[in-house]
Amino acid sequence: MEEYEKILTEIKEQEKLLQFTEFTKIRGFYMYKLLAIDMDGTLLNDNKKISKENILAIKKATQLGIKIVIASGRTIQGIEKYLKELDLVNDDEYCVVCSGALVMNNTNEKVIQSNPLSYDEFKYVFNLVKKLHITLNMYSDERILINSSSYYSKFDAIANNIPLEIRDFNYLDKDTLITKIMLINEDLSIVEEMQSLFPSIIVDENKLEAKEGFNRELFKDMSKLPKEFLENFTVSKVTPFNVEVMKKNISKRTGLEKIARELKIKPHEIICIGDSGNDKEMIQYAGLGVAMGNAFPEIKEIADYITCSNEDNGVAHVIEKFILNQKEAI
Known part of the structure; x- marks a missing residue:
């Protein structure tokens, strides 16, 4: 009887070990193949630099065969110098830019997926923006x-390494390519807060004016924005x-899904790291979704x-x- 119980115990222990092994494979603890990383607030520090520690860790991961995908709200022009720092400028390396509206290879020579907004x-x-007394x-x-010029538009142009061009949106050409839109809610009363968000941008405060009807709490509760607007667009x-x-x-997630299909990588083999609203879907999609310590509470x-x-x-x-630690453990 004792021998029988001993054998039974050994079988159960073997079953547990097999279950654990399968679980680790499913969760990808040592099977991750792709790491998707947001830029601002995630890979970049507050001075818009990649730390030596981050660069070294990423290069070690690539040496193990891990695919690194930069998933950013920026254009590819806004991430090019960082791709070079990370040695990721190759035809077989990919990025998600404009928060998923564009998926490209890192040489900027091939568009894998494009999802622009229509003129309508x-x-x-634009009509909603006028009603809310904000700009875009x-x-x-x-x-x-x-x-019209704004504090954020200047940051946007510098961060993305592309020029600003003033247009009368009431007479916009219907064939204009519209990759994405950024709504901007600012006035003189929040200059210090804007400067803390974008310390690399120097703005002449005299050009910023107090706005009649300015509502600093406009984006605090996103659910209070018009229902039709929230239902018909991806809003982050x-x-x-x-x-x-x-x-x-359309989101960073849909861009990442496209790359994963191209590379035959499954969701549980992916890690995604981000900090703000436009990272939410890809963090939920990944086998391991990671929030930065400085992330929005809802992302955490x-x-x-x-x-x-x-x-x-x-x-x-x-x-x-x-x-790296999981690889060493194997």
């Missing part, structure tokens, strides 16, 4: 179109004063893991813990 969609958003930036053909808050507008059902709530902040090498921490 733009007109709807429009990404189009390696430039940013604006109808990227700062307390800036909201990104994309074509419906849906993440599987919370790493260090962008000032404390949060990306390197994730790579060490979930890729």
